[in-house]
Amino acid sequence: MRRRDVTDPNRRIIYGFFHPYANNGGGGERVLWQAVKATLLADDKNICVIYTTNIEAEPLDILKKAESKFQIDGLDHSRVVFIYLRKFSQLIDSAFWKHFTLVGQLFGGMLLGLEAMYELSPDVWIDTQGLPSSYLLPAVSLKIPILAYTHYPILQSDMFAKLKFQKFKDLSKFSLLNVRDYFALGKLVYWSCLYYFYVYLGTKIDIALANGTWTFNHLSTIWTFNSAFGNQLEILYPPCGTEYLTKDVDLTKTRNNKLLYLAQFRPEKRHDLLVKGYAQFLEKNYPNVTKPTDIIPTLVFAGSCRTADDTATLTSLQELVEKRGLSNFVEFRVDISYDEVVELLTTCKFGLNAMWNEHFGIGVVEYVARGCIPLVHASAGPLLDIVGNSNTWKGDNGFFFKSLEDPDFDESLQADTEPGFMVFDINGQLITYPTFDTLLQEIFVKDPISDAKLITLRQNGQQVIEHKFSNKTFTELWIQHINTLDALEKQYREDKRSKVEKVY
Incomplete structure (x- = not known):
């Protein structure tokens, strides 16, 4: 039991990177693999777990692709673990949902996060894919630190500008005899529920990182409660090599x-x-x-x-x-x-x-x-x-x-x-x-x-x-955030968990 003691310097810390499309080779994957490299460099005790739905690719093939495409060298393969998510991968694909696509993807992200937890529960959860519902259950049930790197906010407040009723006070113009007004009311309720659910999800993030000024500005207007909870919201430009x-x-x-x-x-x-x-x-x-x-x-x-x-x-x-x-x-x-x-x-x-x-x-x-x-x-x-x-x-x-x-x-x-x-x-x-x-x-x-x-x-x-926009700058700043997460992990293990949870 002593190896899992909070203060044990030999205790391994498992950083779970939730990134279903880890083998796709796009800009999001560039962030993922540079972040993995930086996390491993931060401390020899760190282990990186990649939760992916790319079941068609072997671990070494994924690593070789990342290393060659994104100039990621020096990855310690012995400390990178792949967890293949097989049950709910189709539920996060927009093509799967003919209607209510965003609700469906949020639901799918939640189930995929649950599957990831069931396969292996990490000490720290990191979402680099941009699926905010994925970290809801880990935050609530595992009581672990959450970092989310956001490439694009799934909702923006200016989306309401496209609606007939942009706020509930606009319902003073509602006509009981106009069928279209009922549809407009339904849209207002639908988007309001999604918006405030997104606001709630933001409160579960300890460190929220935006990929640029535009994303940061939008997140600042949405996740307004984060500062009240003492959570960070900052810009971290992606590594562009x-x-x-x-x-x-x-x-x-x-x-x-x-x-x-x-x-x-x-x-x-x-x-x-x-x-x-x-x-x-x-x-x-x-x-x-x-x-x-x-x-x-x-x-x-x-x-x-x-x-x-x-x-x-x-x-x-x-x-x-x-x-x-x-x-x-x-x-x-x-x-x-x-x-x-x-x-x-x-x-x-x-x-x-x-x-x-x-x-x-x-x-x-x-x-x-x-x-x-x-x-x-x-x-x-x-x-x-x-x-x-x-x-x-x-x-x-x-x-x-x-x-x-x-x-x-x-x-x-x-x-x-x-x-x-x-x-x-x-x-x-x-x-x-x-x-x-x-x-x-x-x-x-x-x-x-x-x-x-x-x-x-x-x-x-x-x-x-x-x-x-260099890899070096990204790595240095990411390591600072990893050090913060390391301290939070110890704090959460002491303050938020029962005696049994502290051990397991």
Whole structure:
């Protein structure tokens, strides 16, 4: 029994990483594996347990993939344990739920967390997947510290703006004779219940980490009770490997006049918006050109297709390119290797991002790290954390654009705006942004950007992101949080558990 004594220096601490899709190879998995490495580095007594639904992959295959894809070296395999979750994995997939998807996924996350607890109960629970219901039962029944790394809040307070009745006091407008009002009332009750359940889940987290300013701002307005409970809510930028990407790159070298968009082929990435904007740019400035020239930039879409839906999005995009007559101007690079990605980042002149409210944007960080000047949508992570200078469309190391299709576009603000530009309310400040085609016209036709200016932008960008988004910075800060969790684990074992629970 003595080995499990709270003060025993040889007592092993089991850190349970709840990450069902541990083998997927995306940005969330990059955070997971760098966090695992940092946890093992924090103390030799630490053991990392990975709860995953990737039953098709062997443990060593998962580890090798993580090490090669994310430059994770030095993992002590002897202290990494995999627990395969087999019973409820389909319940967290949005495709499983035809209706009430969010409720279904929350329910599925709870059952998957229960299965994980049943297979092996950890000393500390860490959610890096972003399934908030998964830590409810561990927090209540196991009485252990909880850390949650949030990539994207599942609910935001501004969601209520889409409802007819946004608050219960708005029910004064309710009509007993209007059938639609009953549906509107049902929506208000449904979203209110979900919202306050999410608020409640936040109170169970000892350390809540947001991947950027946009996520942090939203969580701060939702998890308002966390500070009252003495719980932490902080920003911890994801590890982007910038210390590797900034090596061996010549920022003064002449590059190919290409616009690279590095993103999965999914609808929310809005590749079609770029194709339409690019077509308008050519029609306005080079109406009779049918083939690329040295002065006309071309598009490169590089990304992966993980699902049938992704493949359908890619096919639709290719058809749009063909319909617009852009086949000579648009190149598709699908499911290419990481080395090929780095080659594109090193040789292309500009990098694109068109997603509305991209919560962070690791791809944009990679652009900057390899000297690819970002031309990005002015929202969330790219605007607030990466490109810099959010008061104008000309950033510190890149440029911004907006779209008429943006959900936050307000027609009432556009009275005196010149053609091709739009005014948006950004955190109470009115800022003018160009459309994508206008931005291209500004930097390629109206006032062509010089090589000297490009070099300056690249150098500015590297200076900012090299340390800010490095694996080293993430590791150092993560270890500080692990030390806090280690102290909390001892405290909870003494204060919150019975004598039997302290031992087992």
